[in-house]
Amino acid sequence: xxxxxxxxxxxxxxxxxxxxxxxxxxxxxxxxxxxxxAEEIDLNLDNYDENEICDILLGNQLxxxxxxxxxxxxxxxxxxxxxxxxxxxxxxxxxxRNNKRFDIQLKGSGKxxxxxxxxxxxxxxxxxxxxxxxxxxxxxxxxxxxxxxxxTTGENILRERVxxxxxxxxxxxxxxxxxxxxxxxxxxxxxxxxILINYTVDRLFPExxxxxNKYIKFFEKVCVLxxxxxxxxxRVGFIHGVMNTDNMxxxxxxxxxxxxxxxxxxxxxxxxxxxxxMGRYSFENQPKVSLWNLARFAxxxxxxxxxxxxxSIKIVxxxxxxxxxxxxxxxxxxxxxxxxLDLNNDNTNIIKNFLDIMHIHKLDYTxxxxxxxxxxxxxxxFKDWYIKYNNLKNKKFDKINPIVIPRNHLIEKVxxxxxxxxxxxxxxxxxxLKNPYDKNIKNKFTNPPTENEKIYxxxxxx
Ligand code: AMP
Ligand code: MG
Numbered sequence: 001x002x003x004x005x006x007x008x009x010x011x012x013x014x015x016x017x018x019x020x021x022x023x024x025x026x027x028x029x030x031x032x033x034x035x036x037x038a039e040e041i042d043l044n045l046d047n048y049d050e051n052e053i054c055d056i057l058l059g060n061q062l063x064x065x066x067x068x069x070x071x072x073x074x075x076x077x078x079x080x081x082x083x084x085x086x087x088x089x090x091x092x093x094x095x096x097r098n099n100k101r102f103d104i105q106l107k108g109s110g111k112x113x114x115x116x117x118x119x120x121x122x123x124x125x126x127x128x129x130x131x132x133x134x135x136x137x138x139x140x141x142x143x144x145x146x147x148x149x150x151x152t153t154g155e156n157i158l159r160e161r162v163x164x165x166x167x168x169x170x171x172x173x174x175x176x177x178x179x180x181x182x183x184x185x186x187x188x189x190x191x192x193x194x195i196l197i198n199y200t201v202d203r204l205f206p207e208x209x210x211x212x213n214k215y216i217k218f219f220e221k222v223c224v225l226x227x228x229x230x231x232x233x234x235r236v237g238f239i240h241g242v243m244n245t246d247n248m249x250x251x252x253x254x255x256x257x258x259x260x261x262x263x264x265x266x267x268x269x270x271x272x273x274x275x276x277x278m279g280r281y282s283f284e285n286q287p288k289v290s291l292w293n294l295a296r297f298a299x300x301x302x303x304x305x306x307x308x309x310x311x312s313i314k315i316v317x318x319x320x321x322x323x324x325x326x327x328x329x330x331x332x333x334x335x336x337x338x339x340x341l342d343l344n345n346d347n348t349n350i351i352k353n354f355l356d357i358m359h360i361h362k363l364d365y366t367x368x369x370x371x372x373x374x375x376x377x378x379x380x381x382f383k384d385w386y387i388k389y390n391n392l393k394n395k396k397f398d399k400i401n402p403i404v405i406p407r408n409h410l411i412e413k414v415x416x417x418x419x420x421x422x423x424x425x426x427x428x429x430x431x432x433l434k435n436p437y438d439k440n441i442k443n444k445f446t447n448p449p450t451e452n453e454k455i456y457x458x459x460x461x462x
Contacts, residue, residue, distance in 0.1 A: 001042055002056055003104070005092030007066055012199055013192045016184070017068040020089050023110030023120070024167070027154025028054040031124070031423065032131050032430065034148050037171060042096045043148075057149050057169050058106065059091040067091060069112040073186055074179035074246025075296055077280055082186070083179060083246050084114025087122055090175070101203070103175050104148075107168040123163035124152055125415040126460075128426065130168055130257040132414075136406040136433040137254055141399060142232045143225075144254040145172040164419070173253055176200050178297040179246030185300035197301065204251055215304040220319055222297065225252025226290045227323065231330045233286060235338065236402055237263035237365040241273040241458065243281050243289045245296050259458035262405045263365040264448045266358040272408070272458040287331075291323050337400045338369050340391045350388050357381060364448040369401035402436040408458065409449035 009017060030050050038045060045053050055061050069085035076083075089112060091104045107130075108122025131147035138144050148169040155165035180200075184193040201208050201218050208214045208221070229252050233240065240247070241259040249255040259273035268284035276282075281289060298316040306312035335351045336343055358368050361381055371377045375392055406429075414426040432445050449455070 001044060001097075003043070003059075003062065003092065004095045005062075005064075005066070005104075006095050006101075007068075007090075007093050008101075008199070008203070009070070009090070009093065010066065010068055012195060015071065015187060015192060016180070016196065017070050018084075018113045020067050020069045020112045021065075021110075022058065022067060022089060022106060024058055024060075025154050025165075028058070029152045029154070030054050030057075030149060031152055031166070031418070032128070032147070032150040032426070033057075034131075034135065034146070036434075037135075037146050037148050041094060041100075041102055041171065043094075053149075054151050057151065058109075058167065062091075069114055070175055070180065071114065071183050072177055072179035072246050073183040074177070074244050075182075075293070076242075076244040076246070077276070077278075080182070082183065084183075085112055086115040086118050087112070087120040088170075094171075101173075103170075103172045105170040105172065105175065107170055108153075108165070109167055119157070121153075121155070121157050121165050122167065123157050123159055124150070124166040124418060125163060126258070127166040127168040128415050128418060129411055130170075132411060132430060132433060133257045133260060133406050134170075134254070135430070136436065137238070139434050140232075140236055140402055140405075140436050142236065142238075142254060143229055143252050145170050145249070147171070172249070172255065173251040174200075174203060174249070175255070176204070176250050177246050177255070178248045178250065178293055179244075180250075181297055181300040182245060190303065193300075194304070197304065200250060215301055216315060216319070219298060219301060219305075219316065222250055222252075223294055223319060223323055224326070225250075226294060227287075227327050227330055228252070229254065230287050230290050231327065231334050234283075234331060235334050235400070236405055237266075237283070239263065239270060239272060239281070239283050240286065241271075241276065241281055242460065243286065243293065245293045248290070248293045248297075250297075258460040261408045261455070261458050264407065264454070265362040266355065266365040266368070267362075268355075268359065272456070274457045274459050287324075287327050291320065291327075294323065295320055334400075337397075339372065339389075340394075340396055341389075342391070350385075353385055353388070357385060366402060366405050367446065367448065370403055370446075373397050373401060399437050403438060404432060404436045404441055404445050406433055407449065408455040409453040410445065412455060 067089045069089045071084045073082045088107045094102045094104050111120035127150045131150050134144050134147050148171050151167050153165040156162045157165045184196045208217050211217050247256040261272040269282050271279045271282045302312045336347045341347045414429050417425050
């Protein structure tokens with residue numbers, strides 16, 4: 001089948017979205033197309049040529065064009081702002097054969113009522129980045145929005161330099177964010193807010209529909225999803241970079257790959273984003289920020305938790321207080337698995353010790369765990385640590401320590417080559433990132449950057 005759109009979001013009160021039209025020029029080119037994902041969502045485009053595929057992916061052949069952009073608000077670096085999809089629209093909600101619903105979104109499709117001063121467009125480099133990294137995350141086993149395609153539009157767009165215009169086709173369980181609820185709450189129209197929350201529970205957590213205290217359970221579920229997600233980010237050394245509340249999806253998917261990057265050498269204070277001057281979204285701060293964002297989410301639903309506000313605050317606070325304990329427990333289990341430690345022990349010290357050594361000696365986060373697996377660690381540096389560790393005899397590492405992560409310097413390299421019309425490295429790297437636990441991967445994909453190749457700053461690419 002091709003698209004099977006049945007939109008439900010547009011049944012919400014119309015404050016939550018705006019109908020829009022994409023502005024797409026005619027000179028389209030299919031740069032990346034994710035056949036595996038197309039298959040997963042029952043989209044069969046085998047019988048179409050490149051031009052037709054572009055048209056289908058961009059929705060051009062649809063008889064009913066019900067495109068819309070979503071309204072939302074959000075705390076950006078702690079400051080509250082009204083936002084919305086300024087450069088994105090939903091083609092529709094695609095329903096698969098086994099009744100799964102996916103948002104199909106175009107990112108970079110032109111101005112919308114939420115564009116403020118922006119042009120609503122996106123450029124090739126950042127869209128390739130999002131494609132590669134979001135798919136790498138998925139292949140690492142981490143919940144994420146997916147990338148179905150990147151299409152260039154033939155336009156030249158002025159950013160820091162002139163760049164080719166591009167559109168990413170993004171697939172997500174939903175795009176409902178903490179910021180969507182902040183927007184709903186802002187209007188102080190209880191009825192319209194309650195419609196949004198009931199819609200979200202029905203769509204994301206249908207098992208809760210008949211629960212008596214479903215809003216509390218909903219909040220708990222969202223918290224657990226975040227705890228699991230951030231733990232997974234820490235497992236692979238991922239730094240999101242812009243954990244604003246509008247970039248936290250209630251589905252528990254990683255969303256919005258702007259200035260994100262993976263750690264090379266381990267330093268818990270690492271920040272890549274050029275705009276994060278205070279280190280708010282540094283590697284080690286991610287659990288704290290996620291908790292802060294969840295507290296902003298909790299504020300929007302207080303009136304539904306209990307009719308007595310004090311009681312309601314108390315219930316929510318108890319759930320938030322549990323966050324830290326649950327996170328630490330989860331993180332300890334994850335790190336213990338990375339080091340192949342006995343889960344029945346308290347491994348806090350030996351884990352901390354290992355991380356400290358990596359930090360002091362500026363060791364590569366990914367490769368150090370692989371070296372441990374291969375019994376290849378520097379015996380001098382780890383001499384004292386090895387005295388406490390004797391777990392290699394019974395090796396049980398299973399898809400826990402990746403061999404390949406999307407390294408910033410390699411991403412930049414393929415983007416630069418793509419700008420000059422050479423996509424060979426891009427296609428090669430895309431393939432490599434499909435099997436991040438493959439032991440037979442060439443060193444050029446696993447080596448950390450040399451001093452010259454190191455990248456210290458990443459940009460939003462808006
Ligand atoms: P982000 O940093 O990608 O989460 O974007 C934050 C906000 O800025 C969102 O409301 C985006 O839709 C909006 N935005 C980002 N880039 C553009 C652009 N080129 N034109 C208009 N709005 C944009
Ligand atoms: Mg965003």
